[in-house]
Amino acid sequence: MDELLRQATTVLRGMWRRRWLAIVVAWVVGVASVAAVLIMPDKYEASARVFVDSQSILRPLMSGLVTQPNVDQQVMMLSRTLITRPNVEKLMRMADLDLKIESKADRDALAETVMSTLKINNTTRDNIYTITYRDTEPERAKRVVQSLVSIFVESNLGDARKDTEAARKFLDEQIKAYEKKLEEAEARLKEFKLRNLSSQGPEGKDHFAQMSQVSTQLEQSRLELREAEQSRDALKRELLGEEPSLLPDVGRESTVGVSIPEIDSRLDALQRNLDGMLQRFTDRHPDVVSTRRLIKELEERKREEVVARRKAALSNPTTSVSVNPVQQQLKISLSEGEANVAALRARVAEYQARYERLKAEATQKPQIEAEFAQLNRDYDINKKNYEQLVQRRESASMGSEMDNTAAADFRLIDPPRASPKPVAPNRFLLLPLTLLLALAAAVAVSFAASQIRPVFFDSRSLRDACGLPLLGTVSLLADEARKRRERKDLVRFAAACFSLVGVYGAGLVALFLLSVRTA
Incomplete structure (x- = not known):
């Protein structure tokens, strides 16, 4: 700590020896800096305020239907990127700033100056933008602000619309590409279906379900065939072995096995009609009662007709067998049974062939189904992407139309x-700073001079500097004349310092009075 104090004392004493150099430097720097401040040109500020209304009744109404960009964010980004080199060059032409420009270097320098001077400030909450510019001529500053306001308003999210058009163009290209992919996938799927037409099951059933269904149908057809063959054989036995007993007794009134076509057809129609009505009405319904009465009358009529035919057959035995209606009905039933047996045999053969074919195709079916699943998967993916792209294109188109209808509204609140x-x-701020600058320059010069030509003020410093033993020191005894000279020198130095500060104070007072008078 003592060493630091000793070094500081030594430096201050050295600087004190160069005090007149310091005061001269302070006066020179002060006068120069004051002159520089006084000759600086006055700058006038022009400003304007713009309000951007991004709210529209269409936006909440179209929410979820169209792609809506963040208008507030776009306007904010536009304000931040508005001061660019192309816009500044356009602004220079609009405000006639380039009339006296003769070289490209001067144009570049002016553009850099304008870009650094123009300011756009905004309040994010209210969407109010303030544009300011400073220039030595107030009218020129006003023209610059007016030009920038025009550029800001005329832009009106033009870049965002360009992005929308680029997005629509990209979507159109992708839609065309997916249309081509869909056509190719549909062609492959069509070719596959035509190639494997015989192996395709109805209603989306798989191969083993088809085999199970065909096997069930085959067993059912075989059962029906056996039943039809048994019925046919019974009819044959009755016709070949028991023909004399086919003629029933006249006294019996049974009509079983006897067919009278004109009456039977009417009975069948009435019976079906009765079944339909019983599903909707009760037994006491008038239509049901009437239908049953008609059926009963027709059955009675059929019974009378059968009795009449039996009596005719008994009166003419020679033709009883040939014209016996029961025998004719049995022959007709036998013919129908033969036809039914033949049809069922054909059905059994068909189901058997189908079952054998499906059984033979069982080994190839997994490969066919895997290929079909792959084709369907590719087609479904392409179709899904295509539909999504079409939907987004329509959404982008509606969004573009909505932007044209409900675009952001630029309102000039305060004109330039x-x-x-x-x-x-x-x-008033720069003049005190020049005083501080002058004093700082004086201190720096005195310190530098003391370091360039140092002086030893004690024996210890001399011994440390030269590294030699010091035998002793000789002190200077100042007389009265020297002391008077030192006091006069101190007074002159203090007067020089106070005069520097006084001149600055007088200058500030004069500047204040001048500004008050001009106001």
């Missing part, structure tokens, strides 16, 4: 206006 008084430079 230049301040009547200069806003820069702030000389």
